[in-house]
Amino acid sequence: MTSTLLPSLPAIYDVLFDFAQSDGFWENLETAFGTSYDVVKATQLRQQWQSRDFSQLPEIEVVNSSVLGSANGAYGISTNKIYLSESFFASASSDALVAVILEEIGHFVDAQINRVDTVGDEGELFSHLVRGVNLTEAELTYIQAEDDRSVINLEGQFIGVEQTAPITLIVNTTIDENDGSATIGSGLSLRDAVAIANKSPNTPYIIKLKSGTTYALTYVNNTTTGDRSLRTNGTITIETDGTALASIVNNATPISGQNANNSIISNSCSKLRVGVTLNNLYISNKAGRGIHNQYGTLTITNSTITGNTAGWGGGIYNQYDGTLTITNSTISGNKAHTDDDDIYTVGSGGGIYNVGTLTITNSTISGNTAEGGGGISNWGTLTITNSTISGNTASGNSLNDHGGGIFNDGTLTVTNSTISGNTADSGGGICNWERTLTITNSTISGNTADTGNTAGSGGGIDNYLGTLTITNSAISGNTADIGGGIYNGGTLTLTNNIITSNSASYGGGITSSRSWSSNSIISGNTGSKVWYIDSNGHSTPSEFSWIGKWIANPIDPEYPNIYDDGTFTELPPTPNSPPKPTISVSNAWVDVPAGTNQTKVLKFEVKLSSAYNKPITVDYYTLDGSANSIDSKQLKDFNNVVKQTLSFFPGETSKQIEITVLGSAPPTDQTFEILARDTAYRDWTDTDKGKEVDKKYDYSDLGYEGYRINKVFKDSTTGFDAFGLTYDEKFFLVLANPLNANEFTSNSNNLLQDIANTSGGNNTAAYAAGQNLINC
Numbered sequence: 001m002t003s004t005l006l007p008s009l010p011a012i013y014d015v016l017f018d019f020a021q022s023d024g025f026w027e028n029l030e031t032a033f034g035t036s037y038d039v040v041k042a043t044q045l046r047q048q049w050q051s052r053d054f055s056q057l058p059e060i061e062v063v064n065s066s067v068l069g070s071a072n073g074a075y076g077i078s079t080n081k082i083y084l085s086e087s088f089f090a091s092a093s094s095d096a097l098v099a100v101i102l103e104e105i106g107h108f109v110d111a112q113i114n115r116v117d118t119v120g121d122e123g124e125l126f127s128h129l130v131r132g133v134n135l136t137e138a139e140l141t142y143i144q145a146e147d148d149r150s151v152i153n154l155e156g157q158f159i160g161v162e163q164t165a166p167i168t169l170i171v172n173t174t175i176d177e178n179d180g181s182a183t184i185g186s187g188l189s190l191r192d193a194v195a196i197a198n199k200s201p202n203t204p205y206i207i208k209l210k211s212g213t214t215y216a217l218t219y220v221n222n223t224t225t226g227d228r229s230l231r232t233n234g235t236i237t238i239e240t241d242g243t244a245l246a247s248i249v250n251n252a253t254p255i256s257g258q259n260a261n262n263s264i265i266s267n268s269c270s271k272l273r274v275g276v277t278l279n280n281l282y283i284s285n286k287a288g289r290g291i292h293n294q295y296g297t298l299t300i301t302n303s304t305i306t307g308n309t310a311g312w313g314g315g316i317y318n319q320y321d322g323t324l325t326i327t328n329s330t331i332s333g334n335k336a337h338t339d340d341d342d343i344y345t346v347g348s349g350g351g352i353y354n355v356g357t358l359t360i361t362n363s364t365i366s367g368n369t370a371e372g373g374g375g376i377s378n379w380g381t382l383t384i385t386n387s388t389i390s391g392n393t394a395s396g397n398s399l400n401d402h403g404g405g406i407f408n409d410g411t412l413t414v415t416n417s418t419i420s421g422n423t424a425d426s427g428g429g430i431c432n433w434e435r436t437l438t439i440t441n442s443t444i445s446g447n448t449a450d451t452g453n454t455a456g457s458g459g460g461i462d463n464y465l466g467t468l469t470i471t472n473s474a475i476s477g478n479t480a481d482i483g484g485g486i487y488n489g490g491t492l493t494l495t496n497n498i499i500t501s502n503s504a505s506y507g508g509g510i511t512s513s514r515s516w517s518s519n520s521i522i523s524g525n526t527g528s529k530v531w532y533i534d535s536n537g538h539s540t541p542s543e544f545s546w547i548g549k550w551i552a553n554p555i556d557p558e559y560p561n562i563y564d565d566g567t568f569t570e571l572p573p574t575p576n577s578p579p580k581p582t583i584s585v586s587n588a589w590v591d592v593p594a595g596t597n598q599t600k601v602l603k604f605e606v607k608l609s610s611a612y613n614k615p616i617t618v619d620y621y622t623l624d625g626s627a628n629s630i631d632s633k634q635l636k637d638f639n640n641v642v643k644q645t646l647s648f649f650p651g652e653t654s655k656q657i658e659i660t661v662l663g664s665a666p667p668t669d670q671t672f673e674i675l676a677r678d679t680a681y682r683d684w685t686d687t688d689k690g691k692e693v694d695k696k697y698d699y700s701d702l703g704y705e706g707y708r709i710n711k712v713f714k715d716s717t718t719g720f721d722a723f724g725l726t727y728d729e730k731f732f733l734v735l736a737n738p739l740n741a742n743e744f745t746s747n748s749n750n751l752l753q754d755i756a757n758t759s760g761g762n763n764t765a766a767y768a769a770g771q772n773l774i775n776c
Contacts, residue, residue, distance in 0.1 A: 125140075171187075174215050222261070277301070283304070293318045302327075313348075316353070331366075426487070445460075457487040474647035476617045483510060498615040501524055615648065
């Protein structure tokens with residue numbers, strides 16, 4: 001037995017002693033183990049516990065978490081041992097340890113007094129009964145029907161076990177009742193289920209919502225503030241019974257200055273350190289914030305947080321000691337402004353305001369607004385991986401409108417991610433304020449630092465008295481008054497990056513007022529002002545180095561004679577430049593059966609016809625003709641791409657673009673395929689009329705057929721005119737603004753013809769948008 005378990009044993013022994021002494025001993029024993037148990041053995045156990053003899057209890061062993069999977073504990077009948085998950089043991093509170101160990105002791109008791117394993121999870125029921133936890137009829141029925149049996153592989157030995165499992169509460173009404181019961185009123189509401197789970201914070205609960213259903217919060221906790229929050233403080237998972245999102249919304253009219261006091265989910269577990277998981281949810285609050293996490297551990301997966309408003313953290317506020325993990329989710333269209341909460345002086349973190357520990361993976365933070373930190377305002381520890389921060393805006397006054405995508409006053413690490421199309425007065429993409437920012441294998445593109453308040457600095461990144469390290473990344477297409485790509489007012493280290501196509505009045509690529517070092521390619525940037533460079537690498541007479549149209553130091557091997565020699569030199573044409581390569585997108589297709597709610601990633605391979613000795617960048621977009629469904633309850637079937645950039649280093653000829661296709665189609669839609677040409681689009685139809693449609697598969701078991709679509713096709717017989725999986729959706733992938741590469745003219749023409757066919761002619765907004773992108 002692990003020595004660190006010893007402090008928990010007296011509490012366990014006290015519970016068993018009290019249970020053995022209680023008048024309800026026999027009644028509770030029957031509830032847990034049935035009526036056919038061995039009375040002699042049960043009596044012997046009771047007498048031992050009454051005399052505080054616990055020597056008969058099984059040994060406890062802590063094992064690697066992978067052995068038990070998602071279970072916290074298990075009891076092996078053949079080994080007569082209790083096994084605890086290593087990760088659970090390391091993080092669980094003493095109350096949680098006691099609850100789980102008592103559950104496994106319950107399985108041990110069943111093995112001693114019954115010849116046949118009692119139906120259901122008798123161990124869980126035993127743990128509740130001996131600890132005096134009152135269960136609802138619904139909870140009791142579920143536990144008694146649950147199969148807790150499993151097999152584990154411990155060092156090559158397969159052991160049959162009975163293990164801990166969460167209690168599942170099935171919400172069966174959309175009415176926001178607050179009676180704490182499944183039998184009173186119209187059934188078990190979401191609020192009732194949360195209240196039940198909160199009563200036993202150390203017991204894992206799963207709250208099941210009906211997939212595709214909306215749950216509107218109407219119960220008011222506080223009439224003064226209008227608070228309708230679901231307050232969680234237990235070990236709770238809220239998820240759907242299918243793959244379509246369930247919506248939790250508050251449609252109430254906001255009360256002036258009270259948005260900070262009104263969230264959809266308010267999680268606060270300061271003493272217990274338990275965790276809440278939100279999976280497959282759509283959260284929107286017209287009268288306040290989406291989620292507030294204080295102290296507790298909160299996990300958000302496969303969810304959308306949108307349309308929420310507060311002074312700090314319109315979408316999510318991760319406060320103080322909170323730990324927040326976001327995976328495969330979208331945080332979009334949220335707002336943080338001072339006029340929404342009287343208690344705040346600066347609206348910060350439109351999407352997320354983080355003071356704790358925040359990890360974001362495979363997610364999108366887009367279209368959020370704030371006075372500072374449009375997408376995210378980070379004052380804690382933030383790690384972003386494989387994610388996109390795009391189209392966010394910081395629009396406050398000159399004192400606070402920093403960080404369109406991210407404002408960082410903590411520790412920020414960005415890996416394999418894209419920061420694009422964000423806007424602020426300083427730090428259009430990211431503003432790093434006196435702290436530490438590390439960027440690796442990422443793209444910072446198309447951001448703008450110029451709101452008109454002051455001279456905007458750092459179109460891509462503004463590093464103010466901070467430490468900024470960038471490796472293997474591309475900084476391109478950003479714009480500012482000063483430092484189009486980067487404004488450095490701290491310590492900057494660049495390693496193996498491309499900084500190109502940025503523009504500013506001063507320092508199109510980089511403006512640095514402090515120390516920096518680089519072995520990166522910095523070329524093709526535009527600065528409209530001419531500055532002399534003195535012998536110590538600073539401009540004359542000030543202490544700035546402007547790296548843009550005018551350049552100092554031999555930072556590009558193509559221009560070896562440009563040195564820090566007290567003069568300025570405009571970059572000449574590249575000597576002996578090879579012919580520009582052409583760029584194209586190869587064919588790609590993916591099957592996502594309609595109605596089965598699958599998700600797949602479509603990968604387009606972008607190729608150069610030949611290698612080139614200079615960096616090449618290519619912007620790409622999805623042209624969203626009418627992709628937002630007319631029906632607000634339907635979700636569009638791909639993740640829209642705001643302007644992003646592919647960067648080809650010298651010698652590279654192939655890159656990939658990934659588009660996530662969501663198979664969240666209604667059952668009336670049919671299986672579809674996607675074909676990407678040199679300029680890509682997708683479409684589908686439900687007949688095989690016309691030579692443009694190439695029949696590919698036969699899904700006879702599903703009752704419809706799949707096709708490979710080579711050109712736009714409409715069903716003239718039925719008039720059916722749907723695009724994509726929802727009936728009004730149109731999707732195009734556009735390559736634009738290639739630097740040092742040529743587009744095939746025929747590809748552009750084909751794409752424009754496709755757009756005209758699908759949008760109703762060449763006078764539509766979609767056609768004009770496509771023409772503008774292609775010709776810019």
